[in-house]
Amino acid sequence: MILTVTPNPALDLTWHIDRLVEGDTHRADAGVARAGGKGLNVARVAYSEGADALAVTTTGGRVGEEFAAELRASGVPHALVPVAAETRRSIAVVDETAGDTTVINERGINPTDSEWADLLAEVVERLPTARVLVVSGSVPPGAPESLVPMLIAVGKDAGIPVIADTSGPALLRAADAGADVLKPNAAELVDATGITDPVEGARSLIARGVGLVLLSLGADGMLAVTASDLVHARLDEPLAGNPTGAGDAGVAACAVLYAEGEGDPEQILRRATAWSAAAVLAPLAGDISPRWRELEQQLRVSHPDPESFRKDPS
Incomplete structure (x- = not known):
């Protein structure tokens, strides 16, 4: 089983409009509300592709009620830990003309220490049947610095691989805690490490104890970085659509393969x-197009010179 933990879940709200014009009024068809947050998206994608998955997260308030109802209707296996604070919302506006997406994420409200303890206890209870633990997403402001390391530690103690997808100081703490895989994007990597060279930045995380860094490069594809190897994969042409949740789908793929x-x-x-x-190519985060096999065949995969990713300082 793939066990995912989402410390800062969100009710994802998505609207598709013809064209986004700053400062203007827009009309759209009814939007879609979906239980989200990075770990939820990972579980949703893995489950849709036939993997055994369970999503653990928190829920609270009226937004949390809508979140829980949608998750029940989705059929994705889950365990929800009740908290007093309102579940946050994430708003995505998809510009159909430009083919891009504008996202507004609420920061979230920090649960109490006892509520965090309840979440950790839920994870520990589920670990005996798990083959991979995924700790994915941001942490709300004020969350304990020990939260992500503790989640990683219980996975390591259970003897299973741990994949972490987070950002900021939590990314460095995940590396120091010994996560097997980290999956930042290029901006998150620079923000966390202060290193602009992507390969050097990724290997600085490996030096802290990480086995593999999957680094998202947006339209330029993705890098797999280890202590001894560098692999690059990309399509010839970037795809237009909604990139929200693309990184989560990548984490889901990694988790499914590790579980196998x-x-x-x-x-x-x-x-x-x-x-x-x-x-x-999918309209909502947490989904992937059935064309993924075709896309996998179209990938250009290479073992490049690390210097090729160094930016010219001029």
Whole structure:
């Protein structure tokens, strides 16, 4: 089973409009509300592709009630820990003409220490049947610095691989805690490490104890970085669509392969890049296009010189 933990879930609200004009009024058809947050998206994608998955997260307030109702209707296996604070919302506006998406994420409200303890206890209870633990998403402002390391530690103690997808200081704490895989994007990597060279930044995380860094490069594809190897995968042309959740689909691909016993970085990179691309073609985060196999066949995969990713300082 793939066990996902989402410390800062959100009710994802998505609207599609003809064209986004700053400062203007827009009309749209009814939007779609979906239980989200990065770990929820990972579980949703993995489950839709036939994997055994369970999503653990918190829920609270009126927004949380809508969140829980949608999750029940989706059929995705889940365990919800009640909290007093209102579940946050994430708003995505898809510009159909430009083919891009504007996202507004509420920051979220920090649960109490006892509520965090309840979440950790729920995870520990589910670990005996898990083959992979995924800790995915932001943490709300004020969350304990020990939260992500504790979640990683219980997975390591259970003897299963741990994949973490977070940002900021939590990314460095995840590396120090010994996460097996980290999946930042390029901006998150620079923000966390202060290193502009993507390969050097990724290897600075490996030096802290990480086995594999999957680095999203947006339209330029994805890198798999280990202590001894560098692999790059990309499509010839970028895809237009909704990139929200593309990184989560990549994490889902990694988790599914790890659960199947596949640990080869190149194979993981191929599947993660294909699922990320397929997510761009899907209208909502947490879905991927059935074209992912076709996209996987179209990938250009190479073992490049690390210097090729160094930006010219001029």
